[in-house]
Amino acid sequence: MKNKDVARLYSKYIMDTYTHLPISLVKGRESRVWDLEQNEYLDLFPGWGVSILGHSPSKVVSHIRNQAGKIIHISNNYYNHLQAKLAQKIVKIAQIDAKVFFCNSGAEANEGAFKLARLYGAGNRYKIITMNDSFHGRTLASLSATGQEKYKKDFEPLPEGFTHVPFNDFEAFQSSVDNETVAIMLELVQGEGGINVADYDYIQRVKKFCNERDILFIADEVQTGMGRTGKWFAYQNFDIEPDIVTLAKGIGGGVPMGAVFAKDKVADCIKPGMHASTFGGSPIACKAALAVVDTIMSKKLLNNVTDMSKYFKGRLLDLKEKYDLIDSVRGLGLMIGVEVKDKGKEIFEGCLANRLLINLTQGNILRFLPALNINKKDIDKAIIILDGVLKEVQR
Numbered sequence: 456m457k458n459k460d461v462a463r464l465y466s467k468y469i470m471d472t473y474t475h476l477p478i479s480l481v482k483g484r485e486s487r488v489w490d491l492e493q494n495e496y497l498d499l500f501p502g503w504g505v506s507i508l509g510h511s512p513s514k515v516v517s518h519i520r521n522q523a524g525k526i527i528h529i530s531n532n533y534y535n536h537l538q539a540k541l542a543q544k545i546v547k548i549a550q551i552d553a554k555v556f557f558c559n560s561g562a563e564a565n566e567g568a569f570k571l572a573r574l575y576g577a578g579n580r581y582k583i584i585t586m587n588d589s590f591h592g593r594t595l596a597s598l599s600a601t602g603q604e605k606y607k608k609d610f611e612p613l614p615e616g617f618t619h620v621p622f623n624d625f626e627a628f629q630s631s632v633d634n635e636t637v638a639i640m641l642e643l644v645q646g647e648g649g650i651n652v653a654d655y656d657y658i659q660r661v662k663k664f665c666n667e668r669d670i671l672f673i674a675d676e677v678q679t680g681m682g683r684t685g686k687w688f689a690y691q692n693f694d695i696e697p698d699i700v701t702l703a704k705g706i707g708g709g710v711p712m713g714a715v716f717a718k719d720k721v722a723d724c725i726k727p728g729m730h731a732s733t734f735g736g737s738p739i740a741c742k743a744a745l746a747v748v749d750t751i752m753s754k755k756l757l758n759n760v761t762d763m764s765k766y767f768k769g770r771l772l773d774l775k776e777k778y779d780l781i782d783s784v785r786g787l788g789l790m791i792g793v794e795v796k797d798k799g800k801e802i803f804e805g806c807l808a809n810r811l812l813i814n815l816t817q818g819n820i821l822r823f824l825p826a827l828n829i830n831k832k833d834i835d836k837a838i839i840i841l842d843g844v845l846k847e848v849q850r
C-alpha cells in the first residue's frame with residue numbers, strides 16, 4: 456500500500472473533516488516518524504501536541520502492554536486504584552488542594568469545567584467570560600466558549616452564557632462582568648490563536664479581581680499543561696492558583712485522556728449522578744499517564760524544556776535576523792510560534808517537502824510543539840531545513 460492508496464480509501468470511506476497532508480504515518484520513535492513508503496520525517500509537532508515524550512516512548516509502551524494483559528476497562532462504579540494514584544500525583548504537581556475528574560479529551564474536560572462552574576454559581580450565576588482568539592474544542596458548549604467565529608458559524612444556535620473579550624485587556628474583562636458572571640476561562644498561552652502569551656501583570660490583575668468578586672478562574676491547560684511551558688502547568692509561571700484546570704493532549708503520552716481538576720470548594724459542589732464519562736480514567740490511560748509523569752520527573756524534562764526553549768528561540772531569532780519575512784518569534788517553553796509577514800503556506804509546504812513536520816496556524820504563524828525531550832541535534836536539523844526553505848521562499 457502507498458500513501459496515495461490510503462488517500463483514495465479516505466475519499467470514499469472517511470468523512471471529510473480534516474485537511475490531510477499527503478502522507479500516511481505508520482511508525483514513530485521519539486521525534487521521528489515514518490510513512491508507508493519508509494520516508495523518515497523530523498516531527499516538531501508530534502500528534503498536535505499530544506506526544507509530549509515523542510512517539511511511542513518506551514515506559515509508556517511497557518505500561519500499556521503490561522496493563523492490557525491485566526484489565527483493559529473498569530466501570531467507574533468500581534474503585535480503580537490507578538485513577539486514585541494518578542489523581543494523587545496530579546494534585547501534588549499542581550500544588551493546589553484539588554480533586555480530579557478523568558475524561559477522554561480536551562473538549563470533554565472543558566465541558567466538565569463549565570458544568571462545575573454552573574454548579575458553583577448555584578442557579579444564580581452562569582456566565583463565563585472567555586477570550587477573543589481562544590480555542591476550547593469542538594463540542595457545542597466548548598465551541599460557544601471559543602473566541603473564533605470561523606469555527607462556529609455553521610452550528611448556531613450555540614449554548615448561551617459565553618462572552619468574549621480581547622486577550623490581555625483587563626479593562627475589557629472587568630467591564631464585561633455582571634451579576635451573573637461565575638467564571639473567566641483562558642489559555643495562559645493561546646495555542647490555536649497564534650502562540651499569544653498572557654502578560655504577567657494582566658493575569659495578576661484578573662486573579663485579584665476574581666478573588667474579590669468570587670469569580671472562578673478556569674485555566675484551559677489542554678495544550679499548555681504537563682510540562683509544555685517548563686513548569687508542570689502554565690499557571691505556575693504566573694504565580695497564581697486557578698480554581699479549575701482542564702487537561703488533555705499530553706497527559707496520556709498518546710493515549711486518549713482528559714482531566715479536569717478543581718479546588719475543593721468547587722469540586723465539592725458535585726454529587727453522584729451529576730456528571731460521568733464511561734471511558735474516563737480507564738486503567739490503560741491511567742497507566743500511560745503515570746508513566747508520563749514518572750518520565751518527566753526522572754529524566755528532569757522540565758529543565759530540558761527550559762533549556763531547549765532558550766536554544767530553539769535563539770536559533771529562530773538568528774533566522775529572523777537573516778530573513779525579513781519573519782516578523783516575530785514568541786512563546787513559552789516548548790510552545791513556540793514564528794510569525795511570518797507572508798508566505799506561511801509556502802513555508803509550511805516547503806518544510807513538509809523537506810521532511811520536517813510543523814504546524815501553521817492563523818495562516819501566518821508557524822507553530823512548534825516539539826517533544827519535551829527534544830535535543831539540540833534535532834533542533835539544529837530543523838533550523839537547517841527551515842533556513843533552506845526560507846531562502847527558497849523569500850527569493
Ligand code: PLP
Pocket residue numbers: 559560561562563565590591592593642646647675676677678703704
Ligand atoms: N483547549 C485547547 C487549548 C486546545 O488546544 C484544544 C485542542 O487543540 C482543545 C481545548 C480541544 O481538545 P480536544 O481536541 O482534545 O477536544
